[in-house]
Amino acid sequence: MTIWNPWHGCKKLSPGCANCYVYRRDESIGKDASIVTKTNDYNLPIKKTRQKEYKITPDDGTVYACMTSDFFLEEADEWREGVWDIIRERSDLDFVIITKRIHRFEECIPFDWGDGWGNVTICSTCENQDRADYRLPILLDLPIKHRAVISEPMLEDIDIEKYLKSGLIEHVTCGGESGPNARPCDFKWIKEVRRQCIRAGVPFTFKQTGAVFIMDGKIYHIDRKLQMAQAKKSGYSYIPGMGMADKIPYELPLRKTLFEGLARSDFRSRFYLSADDRKYIADKGMDTIRSHAADFVTKRLSSENPENDGKQTPMRGHPVFIAQHATACCCRGCLEKWHHIPAGKVLNEEEQKYIVDVLMDWIEKEVG
Ligand code: SF4
Structure with a gap:
């Protein structure tokens, strides 16, 4: 990886800039980061050795442009x-441009940009929902060959699923804020x-916790x-099909703790078996219901x-569906939130048996 700062x-x-590390670092050496200057590294990617070869080669990895400023x-x-x-000259190198100013993109592209350059990834940042909803539609609309999104510092819960489903975003990175005045980032x-x-099948990187990290309500x-x-170490980065979630350490909840928590949830505790469900269970028998649950x-x-x-998971039509909603075994998000089983992990036999046991526990309690 190469950092190229043609200007500083x-x-x-926007809110993500409040504790900008460029300002922080410049302040520590008595410099004013709001003064923008062209740097001595302006020509870095085309600097040559005495043998007239480029100093930076593709082996040096991706070139990240403008990491102490904004490209646009x-x-x-x-x-x-x-x-x-x-x-343009270094079409053999891959460049990444991270920006909070995607709205300026069209007035800043070169004459021959066309539908994008294959060696340039444009990465829009979105620190909160408001900036995601402003910047990501612009990012998706522009002629760009490679798009990425970064939420760092991540300042709140963000829903970007509709943008990811476009199939046009190749990578997402999230992370907390560093520095003495860092705002908290919640693992959830x-x-x-x-x-x-x-x-959406999009690779994800959990880059850093930030200085103030909330996990399970603790700071x-x-x-x-x-x-x-x-x-x-958390293992929460993700590449589709690579089995990365298999390495995430986790502990299943104690059954008693789980059922106490479910009983406290207004949503979960409102599920019950109907007369038809009970009749279905009586007709089929518990062994058959267990085999349906396993299936x-x-x-x-x-x-x-x-x-x-x-x-x-439908809301009705089979007693196991009701049990799934009542016990938060209805989807991978609920399994992660309530049972700590990481999303993105292929469930092994032991995990599947655990889920079936939870469902049958609930059904057996219901039918008495
Ligand atoms: S856009 Fe980036 S570099 Fe510029 S002030 Fe904001 S956080 Fe700092």
């Missing part, structure tokens, strides 16, 4: 054309976007050195990304 300094634009900043308009010339927000990515202050390592779990829940996940 930026103007704050107004103050850099006069320098951008030269940067496009450099990117990270997990939620990850589940949206799984359902943790994480040392800067550990923020990326902890995110990596539903295998067919509708066990794969890495079950079809129609979140809507695969």
Whole structure:
């Protein structure tokens, strides 16, 4: 990976900028980050050795442009054309441009951009729902070959599923905020976007916890050195079909704790077996109901990304469906939230048996 900062300094634009690390770092050395200047690295990707070969080669990895500014900043308009010339010349390198100013894209692209350049990924940031709903429709509408989304600092729960379902977003990254004034990032927000990515088949990276990380309602202050390592250790990054969720450590809840929690939930506790359900159970017998439950779990829940996940369990029509809603075994999101079984994991035999046991426990309690 190569960082290329052709200009330095930026103007704050949206809530994600409040604790901008460029400002923080510049302040620590007595510099004003709001003054935007062209840097000595402006030509970095085309600098050559004495043998007249490019210093940066494709082996150096992806080139991240403007990491101490914003590529589409107004103050850099006069320098951008030269940067496009450099990117055009280095068509052998992959460039990533991360921006909060996707709304300026069309007025900033080069004459020969066409429907996009294959070596350029445009990554729009969205720190909250408001910015996601403003920027992502613009990102999807533009002529771009490779699109990505980053939510860092992630400031709240964000629903980007409808944008992911377009099939046009290739990658999503989420992470918390670092620094002394960091705003908290809740693990449940990270997990939620990850589940949206799984359902849409989009790779997801959990990049860093940030300095203030909330997990299961508890606040943790994480040392800067550990923020990326902890995110990596969690195993919550995801690439479809790679079995990455198999490595996520988790513990199933105690049955007693689970049922006490379900009883406290207004939504879960409103489910009950109808007279027809009870008659069906009496006619078929518990062994048959258990085999139906096992079949539903295998067919509708066990794969890495079950079809129609979140809507695969009808609200009526079989006593097992009712038990699934009552015990939060209805979709992979509920299984993760209530039973801690990571979304994106192919359920093994033991996990499937656990779910069937929970369903049958509930049904047996109901029929008395
Ligand atoms: S756009 Fe990025 S670099 Fe610019 S102020 Fe905001 S966070 Fe900082």
